[in-house]
Amino acid sequence: MSQNAAPPPPHSLLDYVRLFFMFAQNSLIRDMTFRSNFLIELVTGSVWVFMNLGFYLLIYQFTDAIAGWGQYQFFVFIATTILVNSMVQVFFMPNMQELSELVRTGGLDFALLKPIDTQFLLSLRKINWSSAGNFIVALGLLVVSLGQLPGQPTLLGACLYPLYLIAGVLLLYSVMMTLAATSIWLGRNQSLYDFWFYITSFSRYPMEIYGGSTLGDGLRLAFTYLIPILVVINVPAQLMAKPLDADSAYLAGYALLATVAGLTFSRWLFKRALESYRSASS
Incomplete structure (x- = not known):
């Protein structure tokens, strides 16, 4: 190729969709x-x-509700938690775990040479199909639990639920990518990656339990606005299990903004990290 030749045109969205299915097939x-x-x-x-x-x-043999969530409402919450976490584990977990190792061994050099978006390749090149079993079990739990809740879900809640499941997955992915990208600077960041498990454990419980004390209110504010992981499960679960009100509508709108902001920031940080990367041969 001559030095003045134009670079190849960027790949279309359809090309990336086909590439994703190829990754999924190879992983299977x-x-x-x-x-x-x-x-x-x-x-x-x-x-x-x-x-x-x-x-x-x-637990529900000894109480009627946990932080205002009745038994089957809480089972909807559990089903939502499993659905979101299983999708994260299927699509992103194995890839984020290997990013640090790719940096340490120089494998990132080969990823940078591929004529596709590097973040796309590093995020989706391996699919963990064995985690999909939890997704099927969670769907069954969701259907059974909703059958025990008269009047739920509303038509609007049912329509918005898949959207907010995807938003929750992308929000967790943005947190994971933000932490994993630091391995490009640090070379190895296993402790920071473990931090992802610590902070996401807060998302597995209703946000109503973080209240009534200075510590609880502080945790609720921090994990709603600073690191917005409480909206990951609470918003879609509330849409399905509880009547819509002003507070849930506010959280629903905020969750979409937080997802866009999280993806934008993680993308920016990843690109900045790549600019600082020095190949294994340098």
Whole structure:
């Protein structure tokens, strides 16, 4: 190619969709190569879901509500938690775990040479199909729980629910990418990556429990506005399990803004980190 030749045109959205399905197919073939391991991971994930559900069934033998959430309302919350987390584990978790290792070993050099968006490649090149079993179990739990709630969900809530599930996944992804991108500067950031598990554990409970004290109010404000992980599960679960009111409408609007802001910031930080990257051969 001559020095004055124009660079190739950027890939279209359809090209990226096709590439994603190719990644998904290759990952499925790789998982099926080790069927026993795939089945074990599938079963253990489902067992964990049922054990978690059994724990809360025991709790509801001694109380009618947890922070204003009745038994089947809370089961909708649990189902939403599993749905969001299973999608994160299927699409993003294995890739974010390997980013630090790619930087350390120089494997990131090869990713940068590919004629596609680097963040897309590093985020979706591996799909963890074994985590999809939890998604199916959570759908069943959601349907059964909603059947026990008269008048829920509303038509608007049911229509918005998939949108906010995706928004929750993308918001968690933005937090994960922000932390993982720091490995480009640090070389190894396992402790910061572990921090993702610590902070996302707060999203697994209704935000109403973070109140009534200075510490609780502080945690609720911090994890709603500073690191907005409380809206990840609470917003879609409220849309399905509770009547819509002014507070839930406000949180729903804020959740979309937080998702856009989180994705924008993580994209900016990733690009800045790449600008500082020095290849393994340099």
